[in-house]
Amino acid sequence: MKTITPHEAVAELARHAPDGRVFLSAGPAEPLVLHDAWRATPETAAALSFAGLFIPGVNRLDYASLHPEARMELFMLSPDWRAGLAAGRTRVRPLHYSAAFAALVAEGATAGVFTVSAPDAQGLCSFGLAADAPPAMLARTGFKLAIVNHAMPAIAGAPRVPLSAFDAIVESDTALPTLAGAPANAAAQAIAARVAALIEDGDTIQTGIGKLPLAAVEALAARRNLRIHSGLVAPSHLMLADAGAIADEPAAIRAGIAVGDAAFYRRIAAEPRLSLVGVPETHGAAALARIERLVAINAALEVDLFGQVNAEYAGAEQISGVGGLVDFIRGARTSRGGRPIVMLQAEGKGGVSRIVPRLSAHAVTVSRADAPIIVTEFGTVDLAPLDIDARAEALASVAPPSARDDLARAWAEMRATI
Structure with a gap:
């Protein structure tokens, strides 16, 4: 050497x-x-x-x-x-x-x-x-x-x-790569409050990156005895620890990586509850199925009336990837008492609805067979127990009010060809 x-x-x-x-x-x-x-x-x-x-x-x-x-x-x-x-x-x-x-x-x-x-x-x-x-x-x-x-x-x-x-x-002695936090807007805070209402004391939480999931984490400060099991640990997770929301036990914070700013790196290094492990333990199907009450909290760009989720494309342009989204949705569904949650700001710029009649084929990140709980600023709906008509109706109900009639008409047209 x-x-x-x-x-x-x-x-x-x-x-x-x-x-x-x-x-x-x-x-x-x-x-x-x-x-x-x-x-x-x-x-x-x-x-x-x-x-x-x-x-x-x-x-x-x-x-x-x-x-x-x-x-x-x-x-x-x-x-x-x-x-x-x-x-x-x-x-x-x-x-x-x-x-x-x-x-x-x-x-x-x-x-x-x-x-x-x-x-x-x-x-x-x-x-x-x-x-x-x-x-x-x-x-x-x-x-x-x-x-x-x-x-x-x-x-x-x-x-x-x-x-x-x-x-x-x-x-x-080179400064480490960092991840800047994205400030939450009013819609993100409203969605985060709806997600927080689905979380119980003692749950195990997984979150993706981005302003919506991290806003949801910050909304959990009043919960107690939570555990973190995620691909990534960020500064908002330490806010939960400081608020007394995280269980006081070894490996209560379990992830593959930890990323934030320099202050976060200094703080996380002294966190005795942190356990960093490989991808088979953070994302593997068998490992996730062993966790009781795993709640996966992630975000998406669009959802269609079939319950399909787009987390990768803005129009025709790919801007992200599948990542661990499907791993965690499936893991939370197989977890005893688990819940997979996908957050969506339903109203985009100019009032455009991000709940759409049908996604383009290339933009389907999560299939309708893996449909999660969808949370928007207008409401919450668990798609898994619903048939196709009930799904379409439920999703239209959590879309922007101005888009609901158009979505209903679009569903009627698509339904006639199924």
Whole structure:
């Protein structure tokens, strides 16, 4: 094992992975210290394919832009990576998060970059704030490069690895990637209040990212003995802890990654209830089914009268991905006492209804067979027990009032052809 500079590191990756796949830790563990080195020596990125569980809004670099022959593999899309997709250098694989992880591990990587904390007295490094994929990928990677980032906290409840497991290390003290919170508007607060009414003391909560789910978390401060089981832990979850809403027991906060701002990273590092684990434990069907009273709280862009959910497309343009949405909807349905909730701001800009007659085929993220509880600023409806006519009627009732007559007429026309 040798200590090398960032410029030497990108050259080593190119040497060990010619025409190969390079795994990168993502989320708050993305190796930002290597970005300038790649930009300064773009030839070191030529013919490499960069893969990882990159998170929109947290991981921003378009690795396919480093060199005309560089490639990037994604499971979710964001505007930051659209240029690579348009140029044909970025692959987007539309998989559920659990399946994306399984594919990543099954295919392995020729080389990998893993961000870890500084080693302790026993020479063990913590995977820090990202335990989702890196521990499993370590065994599926050839050349292993460690970024020993002194800004990465050593999380007591995260997996550890001997520093000797790596072929080379780069010492760094680089600020970690962050996720900015989105302020909740009046509609978001109204939806969050309706969601809070569905949550009971003692429930286990999963939330997606975005202003609606995180507003729902903040609305739960008066609940007690809650547990968190989620792909991601954010600052709003710590607000619940500070409010006394989280159960006082080990692993009461369980997730794959933790992401927020610098103050959040300092605070979460000292949280004794935090347990960070891999994707099979956060998103796996068997693991979710074992959790009693799992309430999945996520957001969508559109819902149609059949109960199909769009969480990926704005018009014809893909702006996100499936992520863990379907994993958690199905997990909450199989959980004893569980409830899958999808939040939707039903009235968009200009009064446009986001409850529509029928989604375009490419925009269906959640099928009608997995229909969840829909919560809008106008009401709440559980679609699972309803037949097709009752679903259409119920969904129209939680649409903007100005759209309800048009939705009823549209359903009558579609119903005549079923």
